[in-house]
Amino acid sequence: MRLSVWMVMCALCAAAMPAQAQDSAQALRQDIQTLRRTLESMEQRLQALEQTEAGTPAAAVASPPPAVVATAPASTLARAAQVPGTGQAILPPRDSVGDPSTAASRPDSAAGPTDPELKGFFAIPNTDTMIRIGGYAKLDAIADARASGDEDQFITSTIPVGGDHRDMRNLNLHAKQTRFSFEARRPTTRGNLRFYLENDFFGSSDGYEFRLRHAYGQLGNTYAGYGYSSFMDADSLPDTLDFAGPGGAGYLLVAGIHHTFAMGKGNTLTIAAEDPDSELAGTTDDTRAESRLPDVTLTARMERDWGHLQLGAVARSIGYDGIDRDERKLGGGVQLSGSASVGEQDLLLFGVLGGKGLSRYTADLTGSGLDAAIALDGRLRMLSLAGGFVGYTHYWSPMWRSNLVLGQLTLGRDDALAADAFRQSRYGVLNLIWSPAPSWTMGMELLYGQLEQQDGQRADTMRLQGSLQYNFIK
Secondary structure (H helix, E strand, C coil): CHHHHHHHHHHHHHHHCCCCCCCCHHHHHHHHHHHHHHHHHHHHHHHHHHHHHCCCCCCCCCCCCHHHCCCCCHHHHHHHCCCCCCCCCCCCCCCCCCCHHHHCCCHHHCCCCCCCCCCCCEECCCCCCEEEEEEEEEEEEEEECCCCCCCCCCCHHHCCCHHHCCCCCEEEEECCCCEEEEEEEEEECCEEEEEEEEEECCCCCCCCCCEEEEEEEEECCEEEEEEECCCCCHHHCCCCCCCCCCCCCECCEEEEEEEEEEEECCEEEEEEEECCCCCEECCCCCEEEECCCCEEEEEEEEEECCEEEEEEEEEEEEEEEECCCEEEEEEEEEEEEEEEEECCCEEEEEEEEEEECCHHHECCCCCCCCCEEECCCCCEEECEEEEEEEEEEEECCCCEEEEEEEEEEEECCCCCCCCCCEEEEEEEEEEEEEEEECCEEEEEEEEEEEEEECCCCEEEEEEEEEEEEEECCC
C-alpha cells in the first residue's frame, strides 16, 4: 500500500512539473506544497483502511477532504462487517441444545465454545456497533409415567412423595423454552463493550409469560447487570433437552457486578458482589429473612484447547430479624467444575459443590428456603449441602450425538426442618440428538428422578421427552 502511495506521488510530481526550464522558484514551491497536501490526504486514507482491516475503529482518524474521498472496495466492506475488537475463543467448539454458553460473560467479551465465530452480526451504519438478534423456537413433548411435580421442567425436588405420588400418566406439549436475544458489541477506548438481553417464556406455570433471563452490559472485563452468577460455570452444563438440567449443578440468575483479571495463558481471576437473599425455613409472621451484605464470590479459571477448570467460592451473610430475637451467620461454599475433550469427538463435563447456606446457588433448591432454618428456640441453623453431576457427550457422527448425565444433591438432616422437607435427589438422563442442519435440531430423551424427604420417605418418576428446535442464527 505505501509503495503505491509513493508511485502516485511521483506520477503527480512528473505531471505537475512543467517541461520548460524557465519556471520560477516560487512556482515550484507552490507545486511542492500542493503535492504535500495530496500526500497527507492519501496517508490518512491509508491509515483508515489499515485500521478497518485490523478491526479497530477508524473514527479517531481525521477524515480526508471531500475532493480525495474514494469508495471502499467491496472486499474491504466485507471485512469491516466482522465483529470488531473481540477476544479469541480458547475452549474447543461444542454443541448444546439450551446453549447456556452464549449468554455467559467472558474476559474481553470473547466468543464462547458454542458460538466461536460470532455469526449473525451486522453493522449499524456510520457507527462501530455490531448487533445481532438471536434465539430459537422450541417445542417440547413430555410424557410422564408418574406424577412429576413440574410438567414443564424436570426438577427432582418437586417430585410428589407420599399420598400425592401415584401412577398418573400425563402428556404435555409446550413451547416455553422458546428464546429471544438481542446483543450489541463495539470497541471503545476503554475496552470492548457488550450489551446482552435475553428472555424466554417460563414466567408463569400456567401460561406463556415473558421472563427476563439476562440484561447486562460489559465494558472491558467489568460486568454489571442481571444474569449468571459468577459462582456458576455455564460451560460445564451438560447438553440436555430438558430445560432444568441436573439438580446438583450450580445455577443462579442474579443481579450483580464483577471484574475479571487476566492472569495470562488462559488463566483468569474474577471477584463479584451479587444481590443477597437469605432463603430460610421456619419463618413466621413475627420473623423475616434479612440480608445486610452482598454475596461475595471469588472465581479462578483455567482455559486450554482441551477444556477448562473452574474453582469458585462464595461467602454469604444469612440472617433474620424477629420481635424477640435476631441472628446472622456467615455461610457459603465452593464449586469445582470443568470440561475436557475425550479423543477427537467426545466431551466430559462435571461439577461438584458443597458448603453451608448454599442451597440458593443450586439448580434444584434455588428459591426453596433451605439456606438455613430457624429452630424452635430461635437459633439460626445453617444447613449443610453437597452435590454434583457428571456428563458425557458422544458424537456418533457430525449430525448425531448422545449425552449421559448423572447427578445427586444431598441436604444434611436437621430437626429444625419439617418432616417433608428436602433431603436428597438423584437425577439421570440419556438422550439421542439429531442435527441435520445447524438451524434444525430434534431429539428424544429419557429422564429419571428420585426424591427423598427428611423423614426418609421416597418417590421416583420417569419422563420421556421429545423436542424440535429451530435456531435463528445457526
